[in-house]
Amino acid sequence: MHADVDAVVLDIEGTTSATGFVVDVLYPYARARFGALLAARGAEPEVARAVAQVRAEAGEPDADAARVEEVLGRWVDEDRKATPLKTLQGILWAEGFARGDLVSHFYPDVIEVLRRWHADGVRLYVYSSGSVAAQRAWFAHSPEGDLLGLVSGLYDTENAGPKQEADSYRTIASSTGVAPERLLFLSDRPGELDAARAAGWRAVGVRRAGEPYADADFGGHPRAAAFSQISLAARSSS
Numbered sequence: 001m002h003a004d005v006d007a008v009v010l011d012i013e014g015t016t017s018a019t020g021f022v023v024d025v026l027y028p029y030a031r032a033r034f035g036a037l038l039a040a041r042g043a044e045p046e047v048a049r050a051v052a053q054v055r056a057e058a059g060e061p062d063a064d065a066a067r068v069e070e071v072l073g074r075w076v077d078e079d080r081k082a083t084p085l086k087t088l089q090g091i092l093w094a095e096g097f098a099r100g101d102l103v104s105h106f107y108p109d110v111i112e113v114l115r116r117w118h119a120d121g122v123r124l125y126v127y128s129s130g131s132v133a134a135q136r137a138w139f140a141h142s143p144e145g146d147l148l149g150l151v152s153g154l155y156d157t158e159n160a161g162p163k164q165e166a167d168s169y170r171t172i173a174s175s176t177g178v179a180p181e182r183l184l185f186l187s188d189r190p191g192e193l194d195a196a197r198a199a200g201w202r203a204v205g206v207r208r209a210g211e212p213y214a215d216a217d218f219g220g221h222p223r224a225a226a227f228s229q230i231s232l233a234a235r236s237s238s
């Protein structure tokens with residue numbers, strides 16, 4: 001698959017990294033710490049704002065901390081990409097990465113290809129349901145060290161919007177200053193690829209063996225089983 005683009009926007013779960021790692025390592029890590037976070041730090045502005053959003057989204061304005069924790073646990077079981085859940089997970093994960101409890105996961109083809117694209121002058125961005133704080137920690141604490149220098153910007157459902165809505169991709173395009181047709185989105189989910197394409201972007205479905213969406217219908221989207229199958233026109237970095 002060949003594309004002539006100025007920037008690549010990366011989904012994380014299922015695309016750069018294994019869903020299994022997120023579900024089996026990250027989710028339990030945060031889940032085990034929600035209770036303490038809500039009890040001890042509920043007055044911190046970011047926590048308080050996320051808790052208010054959980055209550056609103058659950059339709060339970062009077063939910064106490066124990067009930068909020070229950071709701072969060074249910075959303076984790078459903079793998080719901082709710083913004084306040086991702087905010088609270090992101091706080092705990094960022095702290096876990098910083099203290100050395102966690103190291104992120106990248107598929108074996110990914111880091112080398114990202115380094116090459118970056119060296120070729122292709123700008124790299126991230127757009128994930130995981131919060132910007134979580135993304136920053138994820139790239140800063142990879143098995144190959146700090147990769148944040150490769151990345152020009154981070155987008156989530158808070159600063160860009162839901163991943164299956166074309167307007168979110170318009171917001172990102174305008175924030176990066178890159179023309180939509182010069183942006184390439186890589187994702188494992190057909191609904192996200194559809195939304196990117198509706199906003200005028202290029203989009204490639206990443207179908208990795210064993211990932212939940214590997215056998216989904218990708219419609220007319222080009223596909224790749226690994227980043228090494230995607231070739232970008234080299235651009236000068238000067």
Ligand SMILES: CSCCC(=O)C(=O)COP(=O)(O)O
Pocket residue numbers: 011012013014022026081086127128129130131134135138163
């Ligand atoms: C480091 S981001 C954590 C992963 C996560 O919580 C998530 O929801 C990822 O979803 P994506 O949009 O990257 O598929």
Ligand SMILES: [Mg+2]
Pocket residue numbers: 011012013014015187188189
């Ligand atoms: Mg994904």
